[in-house]
Amino acid sequence: MSQRPMPVFDRWRETTEPDRVVVLSRKGEFLFRQGDPSEMFYVVTEGRILFVKESPFGTPLILERLLPGEFVAGFAVIFDFPYPAGALADCPSRAEGYSKSRLLSAIDQDRELRREVHTELGERFRMYQSRLLYANMPIEVRLSQVLVALSGRDPDQVALGGSPVPSATLRDSIAITRTVLAQMCLTTVETAIRVTRMWEKAGKIDLSKKGVIRILDPVFFCDQVRGHSPRA
Amino acid sequence: MSQRPMPVFDRWRETTEPDRVVVLSRKGEFLFRQGDPSEMFYVVTEGRILFVKESPFGTPLILERLLPGEFVAGFAVIFDFPYPAGALADCPSRAEGYSKSRLLSAIDQDRELRREVHTELGERFRMYQSRLLYANMPIEVRLSQVLVALSGRDPDQVALGGSPVPSATLRDSIAITRTVLAQMCLTTVETAIRVTRMWEKAGKIDLSKKGVIRILDPVFFCDQVRGHSPRA
Known part of the structure; x- marks a missing residue:
């Protein structure tokens, strides 16, 4: 993980x-x-x-x-x-x-x-504690938290302003279906599809390759996890 | 715990x-x-x-x-x-x-x-995994899950039909304020008060002693955690 x-x-x-x-x-x-x-x-x-x-x-x-x-x-x-x-x-x-x-x-x-x-x-263990913290957040925040974690960023360190992860270990191209993404957030696949399509239209992710989510705007997702409103 | x-x-x-x-x-x-x-x-x-x-x-x-x-x-x-x-x-x-x-x-x-x-x-560690499982459930289920856990029952064993906990270790009188209960479920204190009052009226818990929740109907709460609808 x-x-x-x-x-x-x-x-x-x-x-x-x-x-x-x-x-x-x-x-x-x-x-x-x-x-x-x-x-x-x-x-x-x-x-x-x-x-x-x-x-x-x-x-x-x-x-x-x-x-x-x-x-x-x-x-x-x-x-x-x-x-x-x-x-x-x-x-x-x-x-x-x-x-x-x-x-x-x-x-x-x-x-x-x-x-x-x-x-x-x-x-x-800390990952489980962090996920609990996000479990009741709006689905956009929960999906962002999973993407940030899978990309190799530490949501806790991001949230608390800790030292950034070395960029060599970041993986912004994530092999994951919307079904798996949904089951990592306890949401429905329909909701996962709706939100990721919205992000695709806004240029935050690239969904052109089947079964892959490529993060285009990592700062956007880190902001969501940190509790900031998305930038205009 | x-x-x-x-x-x-x-x-x-x-x-x-x-x-x-x-x-x-x-x-x-x-x-x-x-x-x-x-x-x-x-x-x-x-x-x-x-x-x-x-x-x-x-x-x-x-x-x-x-x-x-x-x-x-x-x-x-x-x-x-x-x-x-x-x-x-x-x-x-x-x-x-x-x-x-x-x-x-x-x-x-x-x-x-x-x-x-x-x-x-x-x-x-298992408790954290179980709580994640319940994190997106309706608030009545989440509050039930916390009460079942604090009473010394293992929600996972209950849910999977495992061996019951020896009754000597059960604690059905729990010193807990509604504020703490709410923060264990990431809900508001108003919601915790509303739901516990409803349970008090239905005879499921006794709130007569300040700062204490006494469980009167443990089977009701185990049923909620197991995913059964409350009995009529």
Whole structure:
């Protein structure tokens, strides 16, 4: 989710044979289901994995959208509780799994590895807290917050005037359908389409490539997240 | 937040002199501010502490409400990032602080202590995920979800039909003002008053004691959280 560099983690993976390799050849295939015992620590190696929580009200909520190099459900594995959400492919994907005991002993033995994994868990925890803060905002603000986060900007740092993210890590071309965007904000796909079309007409985003949202005016979206009214 | 027993943690605290004791004699006094370096791991020993996140939109969000025996901002201390929210007294309160290095070395040395702290962090992480799921529900559902959680029921277990919480740990008399309740749901105090008055008239809660909400019909609130319509 946060795409910060994790050199020790990457080296550990390069030198450690996974216990399982899972190929998800079709969109919608599950890596694991919500409530399954968290026996495996999975790292995405190709494609995109969505971490999706079931709702008693019907509409599922996409909690996280994970890209190659990122791990899924680390909290559940490390803190030893069942997967709190399911993981499914957003497009043909591949993941490598390490058993819980191997991950835990590696983290136990290597202080730097532990520090990197903990920092990443902390980032995700803060992301959940930030999302809660925006959850009752108007839909334009919620959609902006997701786009800002997916582009690699830290909404909290933006909001609190912290140091900007290095531009090399920004991703303004985001492979995301309006359905996924809607489920990240708990809104309907119709609403996501209506708002993104409005932004397209206003020149804030480019929707010309199917399944891709390209951010043209990042300052506009940061302003929305910061609580400023859009500029005239 | 979760009020599960933590015997090893309690024993560690009994046998470890705190580095700092903080007395907050008035409601609204800060234990620490959002953004401060997380140098201290605080445990509430008297009163109630609210963990409150600032919002760029003005209305703060109460992330957690901590009672004696519970720790504040454990994630920030253990995963080493600044306090993501401020902690302030909800009534005259007292907290004991342990330096970050002392906590980390205790956790490093005692596997059982680590397990208990990790389990509690996992519970809180799941609580944030659940709250996100309910964040866009009608206000009656969000208020119900907070009351169910504060009463010691696990909304996720209730919703997924898991094993019931032992009744000894249920707390159906909750010391909470409508202002705090509103800030836990990101709604206005007027809305919180309107809905709770409606529930009082319907015999679902008792508001006769100032600053206390007593739940009379827990099944009604569990039904709301589960997505059932209220019974006639």
